[in-house]
Amino acid sequence: MTIDATISLRINGEHRRVVVGMTLAELINSIGQDPGRVAVERNLEIVPRSSFATLCVEDGDDYEIVHFVGGG
Amino acid sequence: MIMRLSISSGVGERVNISSDTWTVAGRTFTSRLIVGTGKYKSFEENAAAVEASGAEIVTVAVRRVNVTDPNAPRLSDFIDPRKVVYLPNTAGCFTAEDAMRTLRLAREAGGWNLVKLEVLAEAKTLYPDMIETIRATELLANEGFEVMVYCTDDPVMAKRCENAGAVAVMPLGAPIGSGLGVQNPVMIRLIVEGAKVPVLVDAGVGTASDAAAAMELGCDGVLMNTAIAEAKEPVTMALAMRHAVEAGRLAYRAGRMAKRRYADPSSPLAGLI
Numbered sequence: 001m002t003i004d005a006t007i008s009l010r011i012n013g014e015h016r017r018v019v020v021g022m023t024l025a026e027l028i029n030s031i032g033q034d035p036g037r038v039a040v041e042r043n044l045e046i047v048p049r050s051s052f053a054t055l056c057v058e059d060g061d062d063y064e065i066v067h068f069v070g071g072g
Numbered sequence: 073m074i075m076r077l078s079i080s081s082g083v084g085e086r087v088n089i090s091s092d093t094w095t096v097a098g099r100t101f102t103s104r105l106i107v108g109t110g111k112y113k114s115f116e117e118n119a120a121a122v123e124a125s126g127a128e129i130v131t132v133a134v135r136r137v138n139v140t141d142p143n144a145p146r147l148s149d150f151i152d153p154r155k156v157v158y159l160p161n162t163a164g165c166f167t168a169e170d171a172m173r174t175l176r177l178a179r180e181a182g183g184w185n186l187v188k189l190e191v192l193a194e195a196k197t198l199y200p201d202m203i204e205t206i207r208a209t210e211l212l213a214n215e216g217f218e219v220m221v222y223c224t225d226d227p228v229m230a231k232r233c234e235n236a237g238a239v240a241v242m243p244l245g246a247p248i249g250s251g252l253g254v255q256n257p258v259m260i261r262l263i264v265e266g267a268k269v270p271v272l273v274d275a276g277v278g279t280a281s282d283a284a285a286a287m288e289l290g291c292d293g294v295l296m297n298t299a300i301a302e303a304k305e306p307v308t309m310a311l312a313m314r315h316a317v318e319a320g321r322l323a324y325r326a327g328r329m330a331k332r333r334y335a336d337p338s339s340p341l342a343g344l345i
Contacts, residue, residue, distance in 0.1 A: 012136040032142020039134075039181035041173075046180055064136065066177050070118060070147050071133025071163050072108035072248065072297030 007059035018057060025052040028065065038067045092321065094292045096270050097186055097218035097239040099157070103128045104287065105317045106159065106272065108297025112306065115150035121300050122151055125310035129157040131188060131295065133164070134178045153182070159220070161188040166201070168208035175217060187212070188242070190222035198248040198275075202229045206236050213237025222274050225255075227262040230271070240269050242295060245286060246276025249298045253282035257289055264290040280309075280316035287320025288328070 006017045011031065018027060024047060028035045040047045041064040047055060057063075093100045107127045112118035122130055130151060138144045160178030162171040168191055175187045191208055193201035200222055206229075212219045213236065220240040221233045230241045243263055246252035254260060254273060264271045270292035277283050277296040286294050294317055303309035 012139050014139055031137070031139050033137050037146070037148060037181070038137055039177040039179075041177060046176055049180065064177070065139075066134050067137050067181060068132040068147055068153075068158055068160065068178075069135045070109035070112065070115075071135075071161055072110045072131055 007057070009057055009059070009061040009063065011063045012065060022057050023053055024055045024057060027057050027063070028052065031065070033065065033067070038065050040065050092325070094270055096220065096292075099186065101128045103314075103317075104293035104321055105283075105313055106131065106293060106295040107300060107310070107313075108161075108295070109147060109151065110163075110297050111301035115145055115147065117306055118147075118301075119150040121306045121310040122156060123310075124307045124314065125300065126314045127156065129159050131159045131161045131163075131297070134160055134162075134174050134181065157186070158182055158184075159186060159188050162190050164192075165190065166192050166194075166204075168204045168211065171204075171208050172212060172215075175212060176215075179217070185216055186218045186220070186239075188220045188222065200224055200244070202226075202232070206232050209233055209236040209238050220272075225259045225263070227259060227266050230263040231266055234267060234269050238269060240272060240292075241267055242272045242274035244275040245273045245282065246278075248275040250276055251278025251282075251299055251302075252276055253278050254286050254289070257285065260286065260291065261289045277313075280312040283313050283316040284320035284323070287317055288323050290324050293317070 005020045007020055008017055025035045028038060035052050043062050093102050094104060103126045105125055105127050106129045107122055107125050108131045109118055162174045165171040165174055171189055171191050178187060179185060189208055191201050191204040193199050202224055205221060205223060209219050209221050218239045220242055221238040222242045223229050223233050225243040230243060233241050243260060245254040272293040272295050273286035273291050274295040277294060277299045283294050300306050300310045300313060
């Protein structure tokens with residue numbers, strides 16, 4: 001946490017700064033994605049979708065946010 | 073999908089295709105064609121090809137969302153996962169751990185357990201690494217996944233997959249994306265004869281006759297992507313594949329004639345003028 005009340009985290013390998021107290025659902029919305037259509041790994045652990053609305057992101061978190069794309 | 077096609081044999085007997093279903097992990101399907109959703113020029117073309125193919129299952133990949141462009145179009149806007157079963161695939165995974173990580177995410181994203189496992193050995197052939205594949209099959213089955221397994225055209229390995237908990241085995245017809253057709257029909261037939269789970273030829277189909285040939289061997293279905301996506305007219309090829317799979321299946325059920333070494337006239341020899 002810094003003096004401007006933001007924390008640093010990574011989403012799909014990219015650094016982001018977000019406000020303290022943001023939930024995972026808010027984080028997903030903030031990148032323009034629908035929490036109902038993605039799956040999330042937080043620090044290599046799967047986060048159940050039922051926890052998206054209550055889990056607050058923390059400084060240093062590393063997220064993988066994935067969805068289904070075309071494939072064979 | 074309800075098939076209305078029925079064929080009169082002329083003596084009142086009818087062959088009803090809609091009664092010829094197949095079942096994997098407790099789910100019953102009428103279409104025996106599974107299509108991929110990669111390599112298409114557009115989502116619109118992809119959706120039209122899926123529609124023309126009559127497929128009830130499509131394979132999909134699991135990849136990172138686009139963090140920089142939230143407005144990028146999404147597959148699910150064009151192919152509705154409530155209407156067509158999404159079968160998450162581990163294409164691109166080279167270790168059991170990578171494949172398992174991918175499928176755990178897929179299960180969370182989709183909310184279902186039916187998945188396709190593919191653990192590749194190396195990029196040139198995309199040939200499956202069967203030791204890693206069997207290890208992953210067992211681990212995933214123990215975690216409650218229903219695993220359809222991409223495997224070599226080897227009856228021993230296919231049986232090992234089945235024993236490890238595979239709900240279907242999917243031997244390759246030829247290398248992924250090669251379009252070379254079923255290269256090893258003898259071994260595919262032996263896999264079919266020995267399997268207690270559905271067998272689907274996965275990969276290698278290039279054109280309609282390849283799909284029909286796979287079905288004539290007694291396979292429960294065929295999975296393809298490139299043969300449709302890289303055809304000059306993918307939607308037309310999707311329709312051709314649908315008919316080929318149905319024709320091959322009917323030919324298998326009908327039971328082909330025995331082969332002869334020489335000619336045998338179709339017209340009676342008696343009464344020749």
